[in-house]
Amino acid sequence: MFSRKQSGTTTIISADRVPAMASMDLWTGLLRYELWWIFAAHDIKQRFRRSTLGPIWLTLTMGIMVGALGFVFSQLFKQDMTEFLPYLAVGIIFWGLLTSTISEGCTAFIVGESYIRNVPMPISVHFYRVFARNIIIWAHNMVIYLLVIIVFPPHFSWHMLLFLPGFLLFLINLAWMGLVVGILSTRFRDIPQVVTNLLQVVFFVTPIFWSATILPDRTAFIQFNIFYHLLELVRSPLLGHIPPLQSWAIGITMALAGFPLAIWLYRRAYARIPYWV
């Protein structure tokens, strides 16, 4: 809560400095990683307090889901488990990260209400908290990926290293989307419901538990499905393939367009978030 400034420096607060303060807020919020990381870890700890297995449940739940879906769908679609299970595991794990970051992003500021109104700290901390929490959950889920590729080894190759830039791009896009819906939801309380429903629909039209290759020619809802392309950026490398060039192009374009949009919106809304929550 101390505005972390040494005595001697002067803080100027005025209406015309609000946009600059908003940008500073995003930055100083990021630097308070100790705070939002503890918040995030506390959220997870709290969720499993007094449960014997604790956060291992995250891993178990994902394992059961992947196992069950893998069994059912490989039977339904007559697919080979060796290829299908790693594909499904990666798809579900990253889809989970994507949807929960966006849908929890919607309520990032709303649930932080008492802090936002009473504690002088960067508002963006609440957004980073949601992000960090979902990264922790994702890390637990990735154990399942590792188990699956031990049992059903994919074609190991250097292409897997493309996961790193792909994941970075994936996260950057998640970040701006989460922040945008977070701001809009704080003002318009219908947005979280809209977002939840949209994500639900997108889940079915995105190749996650079915493969894009089973469609003879790629339909528009795959070709123009930004979520499909984001997913490809991380899924392909983890399965030993190179993501399509188109996915890189779309991922980079979205990041270049979305990031400034999110910052613009944050600068505009910054002064009003404490009144909206």
Added chain:
Amino acid sequence: MAHISIRNLTVEFKVYGSNARSLKKQLLSQATGGRIASNANDAVTVKALDNVSLEINHGDRIGLTGHNGSGKTTLLRTLAGIYKPTGGTIAIEGSVGALLDPASGMDAEATGVENIYLRGFILGMTRSEIDSKVDEIARFTELGKFLELPVKTYSAGMFSRLGFAISTAIQPDILLVDEGIGAGDASFRENVIARTQEFVSKANIAIFASHDHAFLQDMGASLISLEHGNIVEDLRT
């Protein structure tokens, strides 16, 4: 030297009723040219602070008084950087610490010690700062072994003792306090007053918003009265 200079500060905000926030209202009013949902923008604009100017110097102890809604809390929140001015300027020299809500950051499911860390972090302390203060905080609360139990098992008195002990562990240049710091049960009162006075004496500037004149007197505060977002009386000598 801590110093606060407030010039022509105005803080206005819109209060949305339960109806103005929905997207439907907004969309309807767009689609219908504002006829059907003509109340979509019926948000009331509140001028919580109206052209306030104030110089606060090193060593000042100020008690903001005034009726509910006179702007005391808004002024504190604006000084803390939570509310943003719609007009005017504030220049602040020194680090600001604010106790606006005695319990923010406390988690009923977490243990007393965990809460010391949680609230400590929220009040702006680092892990090593809290590490160095946790024993002193624990001793002051006199909660002993209870600190290992979830806070939800505490009585109201124990809870406020813990909150108070953590709150008073910070050391900002400029201290902002809304409605006292919380006290605890009667047997504890003397410790509380002593600790509060010591806590406040470490700050170079302290500003309290309170109706409790006895508390303000204990803190040696000079009164500044607010009414309808204006300063009506400044009793500093």
